[in-house]
Amino acid sequence: MTASAPDARVLHDRQALARTVDRLGADVSAAYPAGVLLVAVLKGSILFLADLARRLTVPCEVDFLAISSYAQGTGRVRIVKDLDHDVHGRDVVLVEDIVDTGLTCTYVLGELGRRGPASLAVCTLFDRRTRRIVPVPLRFTGLEVADDLLLGFGLDVAGRYRNLPFVAVGDPRALEADPDAYVAALYGR
Numbered sequence: 001m002t003a004s005a006p007d008a009r010v011l012h013d014r015q016a017l018a019r020t021v022d023r024l025g026a027d028v029s030a031a032y033p034a035g036v037l038l039v040a041v042l043k044g045s046i047l048f049l050a051d052l053a054r055r056l057t058v059p060c061e062v063d064f065l066a067i068s069s070y071a072q073g074t075g076r077v078r079i080v081k082d083l084d085h086d087v088h089g090r091d092v093v094l095v096e097d098i099v100d101t102g103l104t105c106t107y108v109l110g111e112l113g114r115r116g117p118a119s120l121a122v123c124t125l126f127d128r129r130t131r132r133i134v135p136v137p138l139r140f141t142g143l144e145v146a147d148d149l150l151l152g153f154g155l156d157v158a159g160r161y162r163n164l165p166f167v168a169v170g171d172p173r174a175l176e177a178d179p180d181a182y183v184a185a186l187y188g189r
Contacts, residue, residue, distance in 0.1 A: 008151075008185045012143065012167040017125075017153060020142040021048070024123055025055025027140050028093060031121075035059035037090045038123075039083065041108060042066040043162070044097040047154040048125045052095060061085060067104065077107055088116040093140070097154040098126040102134035109136075126150070126167075149175065151182065161186060 012020075028036065035058050040049040042064050053060055066081035092112060099105050105122060113120055123140035130147045149172045151157060152164030158179035161168075164186055174181040 008168045008170065008182045010166050010168050011145070011148070011150065012153075014165050016143075017166065018051075020125065021051045021055055024125075024140050024142055025052055025057075028052070028123060029055075029057040031139075032058055032091050032093070035061075035091070037061045037063060037085060037087060037092045038095050039063050039065065039087070039092055039112065040095040041104065042081065044154045044156070045095050047162070048097050049095045052123065065108070067108070077104065079111065086115070087112055089118050091119045092117040092121070094120070094122045096122060096124040098128060098145070098150070099124045099136055099138060100128045100131045102132050102136040105136045106134045125153070151186065 036056070038049060038053060038060055040046065040062070043066075049062065053062055063083045063085045064081065065079055065083050067077045068080050069077070094105070094108055094112065096105060099122070109120060109122070121139035122136065124138055125142040126145045127138060127141045127143070128145050128147065148169040149157070150167050151161035151170045152167045154162055155167065156162040157170065157175045160179055160183065161170075168182070168186055170182055
């Protein structure tokens with residue numbers, strides 16, 4: 001950790017995340033007894049998706065899509081990697097690591113909805129309502145979080161910290177100055 005970086009604070013440890021994913025897995029399984037297609041947006045949702053899929057007690061398939069970063073000043077994104085599965089007539093759950101402003105989630109829901117799924121729902125590990133710009137119908141919600149910069153369990157800064165098995169809070173100024181500011185502190189736990 002650099003001298004300018006404050007101490008890292010773990011917000012949700014492994015056990016808290018496991019309990020949350022267990023609950024969400026049970027909820028999704030109960031809602032779709034015949035099975036479900038889980039769709040995740042790359043890359044942040046991968047760890048949550050993997051844990052969620054292992055908790056399901058119903059058949060599931062998994063697919064991914066990737067979208068571009070928002071174009072500067074436009075608020076527009078585009079699909080850069082599309083699904084391999086046809087969602088028409090299927091029960092689909094969009095798996096998100098975090099729903100923040102709601103813009104990305106709304107875009108993806110619109111794209112998937114135009115493809116004719118039998119049903120379409122959102123399952124998010126983290127819900128940050130304080131930043132919501134667009135209302136998003138979240139059927140399965142893990143934990144509500146404040147407006148902190150979160151690191152770990154899929155959440156990253158400059159590609160770092162994504163593989164941590166817990167979620168910590170980072171100081172945005174310290175990470176802007178040095179994206180590796182918390183590497184020693186968080187990986188040494």
